[in-house]
Amino acid sequence: MYSQAVEQIIDTLEEQLLTDWQLEQYAERIGYSKYYLTRTFKKETGLTIGAYIRRRRLAVAAFLLLHTEEIILDIALECQFQSQESFARAFKELYSMPPGKYRQMMRDLYMKEEKEMVQNEVKGWLLTGTNPALYTMKADYEVFHTGSKSGYLGVIQPAEEGQFGTMMQVFSAKNWLGKRMKMSCFIKTKDAMKCGAWCRIDTRNGDLLQFDNMDNRAIHGTTDWNYYSIVLDVVEESAAIHFGVLLVGSGEVWIDGIAFEEVDESVPSTNLSSSVEKLPLEPVNLGFDEL
Known part of the structure; x- marks a missing residue:
């Protein structure tokens, strides 16, 4: 984080x-x-x-x-x-x-x-979400952090809380197996109801292993470029890594400078999906004596 x-x-x-x-x-x-x-x-x-x-x-x-x-x-x-x-x-x-x-x-x-641009087509990227028809994505030549363009995701029809669109990619986990992976990026927003970067790691069967969508540190409103990161463990049974930027409800978001790197155990994981650490080590109150 x-x-x-x-x-x-x-x-x-x-x-x-x-x-x-x-x-x-x-x-x-x-x-x-x-x-x-x-x-x-x-x-x-x-x-x-x-x-x-x-x-x-x-x-x-x-x-x-x-x-x-x-x-x-x-x-x-x-x-x-x-x-x-x-x-x-x-x-x-x-x-x-x-x-x-x-x-x-x-x-x-x-x-x-x-x-030549076709609406909602950016090489390598997909527009998905609960209501993708409410959103548009593009490569933006006018707003960027470094280089010459950024990724843009914005609402084009009224969207409510609970509806969202995401600009995303998916790639193989093969080269990251057994590593702690840090995804970092720069994000800029305008009138965003709620948004953030996200990353998800799945098994070959599509079962969720690790996930972080910045829900506990979401971006709201209008913000200038800032740095955000997600850190997840790519365990041996991992098969696919999904990532992108999501926009909940209305607004606009730009993403740029996306990078992936291996980090060591001193960098804390931001995984939001695991509940294993919250489980007790032993069963409790088996005789129902404690209220």
């Missing part, structure tokens, strides 16, 4: 993304020491705070290249790069092409995909 500290760090980083703040200023705003912030953030997200800020600024730059006519120098300065040359080097390192070429290629690709 992500910590409150990391949630606060990311909220503050997003608020001040294009300002020229130093680590000490972030620490003062959040109320932790800079050493605690850097250590905790790296441990949970796998990124340094500096690397996170750099990637997010480059994502903003990618958006501006695709959706505005700003000149590259102005974009570089707006995103806190000291020169167009330093911006171009950093951009090419992340996106594998210089900013000018990215602008041209991505605009051509975007226009082509817009013309």
